[in-house]
Amino acid sequence: MRSSQHAKLEAAREAGEAAERTWQQEDARQLAGAIGNQAFARAVATARAGTAMLPAAGPADAGLTSALARAADARRALARDPGDPPATATTDGGTGGQTPTVTTPEIDPGGAGQARSTGGGDAGGGGSGQVAPDGGAGQAQAVTPDGGATSAQPTGGSAPGSGGASRPTATGVSLGSSSQWNDGTTYGLITPIIVRGTNLADVLDSELVGASIDHTGSMASRPSARSNNSGFMPADSIPDDRHGSGVADHLSYFDNHGGDGSYARQQMDLFKIPSLGINTPQDMPNSGYRIKREVKRDGTSVKGIVTKTAEAVSIDGHTSTPGLTAKREATITLR
Amino acid sequence: MHFTGDLADHYDDWIDKGPVKDGRRLTIMTARDRVQAGQEVQVVHVVEATEPGLDVYLMGPKEVFGEAVDGHVANPLPEGMDPFAPAEYDGRVATGPAVDANYDVTTYTFDAPGEHQIVWRLAGWTSNVLRVTVV
Numbered sequence: 001m002r003s004s005q006h007a008k009l010e011a012a013r014e015a016g017e018a019a020e021r022t023w024q025q026e027d028a029r030q031l032a033g034a035i036g037n038q039a040f041a042r043a044v045a046t047a048r049a050g051t052a053m054l055p056a057a058g059p060a061d062a063g064l065t066s067a068l069a070r071a072a073d074a075r076r077a078l079a080r081d082p083g084d085p086p087a088t089a090t091t092d093g094g095t096g097g098q099t100p101t102v103t104t105p106e107i108d109p110g111g112a113g114q115a116r117s118t119g120g121g122d123a124g125g126g127g128s129g130q131v132a133p134d135g136g137a138g139q140a141q142a143v144t145p146d147g148g149a150t151s152a153q154p155t156g157g158s159a160p161g162s163g164g165a166s167r168p169t170a171t172g173v174s175l176g177s178s179s180q181w182n183d184g185t186t187y188g189l190i191t192p193i194i195v196r197g198t199n200l201a202d203v204l205d206s207e208l209v210g211a212s213i214d215h216t217g218s219m220a221s222r223p224s225a226r227s228n229n230s231g232f233m234p235a236d237s238i239p240d241d242r243h244g245s246g247v248a249d250h251l252s253y254f255d256n257h258g259g260d261g262s263y264a265r266q267q268m269d270l271f272k273i274p275s276l277g278i279n280t281p282q283d284m285p286n287s288g289y290r291i292k293r294e295v296k297r298d299g300t301s302v303k304g305i306v307t308k309t310a311e312a313v314s315i316d317g318h319t320s321t322p323g324l325t326a327k328r329e330a331t332i333t334l335r
Numbered sequence: 336m337h338f339t340g341d342l343a344d345h346y347d348d349w350i351d352k353g354p355v356k357d358g359r360r361l362t363i364m365t366a367r368d369r370v371q372a373g374q375e376v377q378v379v380h381v382v383e384a385t386e387p388g389l390d391v392y393l394m395g396p397k398e399v400f401g402e403a404v405d406g407h408v409a410n411p412l413p414e415g416m417d418p419f420a421p422a423e424y425d426g427r428v429a430t431g432p433a434v435d436a437n438y439d440v441t442t443y444t445f446d447a448p449g450e451h452q453i454v455w456r457l458a459g460w461t462s463n464v465l466r467v468t469v470v
Binding site: 185186188193207209225228229230231238239240241242243244245246249265267291 | 393
């Protein structure tokens with residue numbers, strides 16, 4: 001068994017080196033040499049250490065990007081302790097790696113995931129996909145909303161190195177205990193983001209926020225904000241969300257466009273799991289939220305109300321079921 | 336759709352970064368600094384917070400303001416706009432040290448042979464200078 005594992009690692013190492021050689025000898029030489037970019041050329045020398053710059057993405061650079069990705073995948077696989085059993089994409093046995101637990105009352109127990117992994121799994125877990133001879137990762141596996149049969153348990157987890165590795169999964173998004181702010185210039189709601197699933201260090205997550213919709217009242221004339229995304233990052237270390245607005249901006253609409261008004265944006269997450277060969281962004285189930293802003297007269301004052309509510313969403317061709325936390329809200333006196 | 340995670344990974348190895356000022360720096364990158372007349376030059380933009388505690392607003396791709404081509408700025412930063420902290424915002428905010436490459440990629444073409452310079456200026460920050468030779 002061990003010799004088989006080492007053979008796979010050796011194959012991965014060779015594939016990674018081949019990818020780097022290909023890149024160095026072909027793409028990099030052409031790019032760095034032909035274009036005469038001195039900084040780029042210096043960086044090519046550092047590619048021997050396994051790093052490289054990525055030029056602006058474009059069709060002409062697809063081969064370079066692909067070679068870099070293959071080499072990076074192989075290097076990541078090799079960076080793991082060779083003594084660790086490299087989990088295969090089809091392994092679903094064992095109790096999963098040690099999974100630090102954060103059991104907040106805000107998390108819907110009816111949700112699919114079980115625990116927030118803050119440590120990215122145990123040292124013996126790894127959770128990498130089986131490395132294919134071409135230097136890529138193992139075959140893509142379907143990731144079911146319930147995390148399949150390999151989900152870590154919220155209070156369980158085996159001793160480091162004692163059990164197999166859970167397959168990485170991404171099963172939804174919960175919101176931690178939220179807070180609000182008003183510094184006189186901006187105000188809003190802060191919501192910690194908790195991606196649910198298993199082996200989250202191997203999951204890449206991106207947040208997608210749609211264009212603003214459902215403008216009403218004084219906000220009906222407000223231009224629609226365009227959709228955007230966060231870029232991909234490890235799912236076990238997601239920074240908080242902020243939902244902020246300018247105080248003067250909102251009061252201006254309240255004062256000059258008819259008083260009360262509101263608008264909203266939808267939000268959901270996408271994910272990739274390179275170690276399972278899932279390199280195309282996938283819609284994450286149970287990650288949909290609506291962020292609604294409302295300015296409203298309250299007696300002699302004006303309130304700004306920001307709510308984040310779970311709902312099914314559709315954004316730029318992506319869809320998700322409602323997120324795992326019902327609602328968060330901030331009510332702030334603007335004047 | 337524009338995803339920038341991979342690009343941020345490789346930013347670390349770009350040598351000619353912009354100078355650090357007050358814990359931040361701007362860097363612009365391009366794959367080609369020698370092009371034919373009429374050939375596109377794409378410019379990638381990165382903001383790095385080098386010190387702890389500085390907020391980095393990751394959502395984007397963000398519009399690029401203040402980029403000068405041969406001294407001409409086509410899209411100046413609107414008056415009163417914070418160059419790094421949008422007032423209206425939904426999404427993730429990282430805390431420095433952090434790198435944000437989630438900006439629009441700008442594209443230029445040059446008809447006149449010779450050297451052309453591209454630099455990104457935001458408020459008091461200035462990026463490295465890209466020198467593109469058109470042949």
